[in-house]
Amino acid sequence: MGEDPSSPCHYMKTIYLDNAATTRVKPEILAELPEVIGECFGNPSSVHSEGRKARKIIEDSRRSISELLCCKPQEIYFTSGGSESDTWALYASAHSLKQNKHTLITSQTEHKAVLSCASRLEKEGFNVIYLPVDNNGVVSVESLYNALNEDVFLVSIMSANNETGVMQDIPALSKAAHEIGAMFHTDAVQGIYDIKYNLAESDIDMLSLSAHKLHGLKGCGALYIKQGVILPSLIYGGAQEQGRRAGTENFPGIFSLGYACRIIMRDRDAIIAKKQKLTQLFEEEISSQIKDITINSASVRRAAGISNISFHGVDGEALMLNLDLRGVCASTGSACLSGSVDPSHVLMAMGIEKTTAIGSVRFSFSDDNTQEETLIAVDIIRDTVNKLRNMHHRQTLEEFRHVGIPENIRRS
Numbered sequence: 146m147g148e149d150p151s152s153p154c155h156y157m158k159t160i161y162l163d164n165a166a167t168t169r170v171k172p173e174i175l176a177e178l179p180e181v182i183g184e185c186f187g188n189p190s191s192v193h194s195e196g197r198k199a200r201k202i203i204e205d206s207r208r209s210i211s212e213l214l215c216c217k218p219q220e221i222y223f224t225s226g227g228s229e230s231d232t233w234a235l236y237a238s239a240h241s242l243k244q245n246k247h248t249l250i251t252s253q254t255e256h257k258a259v260l261s262c263a264s265r266l267e268k269e270g271f272n273v274i275y276l277p278v279d280n281n282g283v284v285s286v287e288s289l290y291n292a293l294n295e296d297v298f299l300v301s302i303m304s305a306n307n308e309t310g311v312m313q314d315i316p317a318l319s320k321a322a323h324e325i326g327a328m329f330h331t332d333a334v335q336g337i338y339d340i341k342y343n344l345a346e347s348d349i350d351m352l353s354l355s356a357h358k359l360h361g362l363k364g365c366g367a368l369y370i371k372q373g374v375i376l377p378s379l380i381y382g383g384a385q386e387q388g389r390r391a392g393t394e395n396f397p398g399i400f401s402l403g404y405a406c407r408i409i410m411r412d413r414d415a416i417i418a419k420k421q422k423l424t425q426l427f428e429e430e431i432s433s434q435i436k437d438i439t440i441n442s443a444s445v446r447r448a449a450g451i452s453n454i455s456f457h458g459v460d461g462e463a464l465m466l467n468l469d470l471r472g473v474c475a476s477t478g479s480a481c482l483s484g485s486v487d488p489s490h491v492l493m494a495m496g497i498e499k500t501t502a503i504g505s506v507r508f509s510f511s512d513d514n515t516q517e518e519t520l521i522a523v524d525i526i527r528d529t530v531n532k533l534r535n536m537h538h539r540q541t542l543e544e545f546r547h548v549g550i551p552e553n554i555r556r557s
């Protein structure tokens with residue numbers, strides 16, 4: 146838990162409300178890892194018994210993921226994480242179809258893995274349409290219909306947003322893409338708990354997953370690729386993953402992803418109920434104890450556990466750093482670029498004013514969190530917001546360097 150002073154991770158007892166950034170590995174997964182790592186060291190591509198042991202772990206995991214998503218095991222391809230899965234889906238489909246189609250449609254609020262890849266494709270001469278969102282962060286199906294044309298090779302829209310939790314109407318959006326012959330990809334990294342995918346009967350051609358957002362290990366993810374979809378390799382080498390993704394498999398990561406999917410199948414309702422209860426309690430308490438706040442996207446369907454709050458008149462980065470000093474871990478969606486803070490692209494796309502966007506902090510819960518720590522966090526947030534608002538001048542990051550925030554907690 147990080148409370149053991151001899152542990153290398155000892156810092157202080159923290160209240161971890163940053164589960165959209167990453168999650169703690171579930172103890173039941175952790176308990177199996179020494180054996181997985183220590184006993185199954187064989188190369189899964191080797192035909193001998195040691196290789197077969199490792200191979201079994203991989204195929205069991207693939208089967209668990211396919212059961213969760215209602216697809217075939219051979220439609221699941223392991224990758225190094227959500228970023229690689231997104232890049233593979235966008236970049237490789239653009240290049241496989243560039244002879245006849247040149248337009249990609251995505252949205253303004255996608256994860257950077259999608260947006261950076263889209264901007265790279267633009268530099269290469271592809272045409273990219275970034276669909277706008279409404280004030281709640283929702284992409285309208287009508288706007289997709291209006292943007293679609295015969296030149297579109299792929300539509301990529303995330304299932305649930307990592308900053309606000311906002312969920313998109315994936316069935317309708319994917320249907321629209323298929324009607325005109327475009328493929329459909331969704332970044333489902335934040336949508337896995339809340340959405341019961343039935344990929345066999347959906348219009349989704351590709352779907353990205355990441356293990357560490359589901360209490361598994363970092364550095365492992367998967368891309369679902371519907372049977373029949375042509376998608377060239379991104380990584381070349383051996384014949385792993387049916388010849389489509391080379392490299393000796395990260396089987397501890399793969400094991401953790403399969404295990405995480407089995408936990409979701411087993412406990413999904415309880416996990417969602419707990420996250421919803423904590424988020425609701427948190428938002429009620431914040432609303433009643435702190436003036437001049439806005440809960441972003443409060444009126445639309447959100448993934449359970451993500452709460453994005455604008456504290457008017459407060460600098461979000463300063464709030465986040467002050468909360469960290471008191472042991473509450475949260476994050477802002479802003480990027481700190483060479484000393485000046487760039488507001489979150491997601492909140493800006495929702496039409497939120499720049500100063501308000503800069504005053505926004507994301508709190509994200511998992512089923513590891515408790516009601517007790519949620520209430521303590523609210524107390525700390527209230528006191529910190531009051532303190533910051535009472536200051537005569539806005540605390541800049543520069544001043545924080547004075548009070549000695551360790552280098553490593555600043556965002557780069």
Ligand SMILES: *Cc1c(COP(=O)(O)O)cnc(C)c1O
Nearest residue numbers: 226227228256307332334335355
């Ligand atoms: C975290 C995240 C990613 C990136 O996944 P990694 O496994 O960290 O590469 C992509 N999309 C969304 C929505 C995410 O939250």
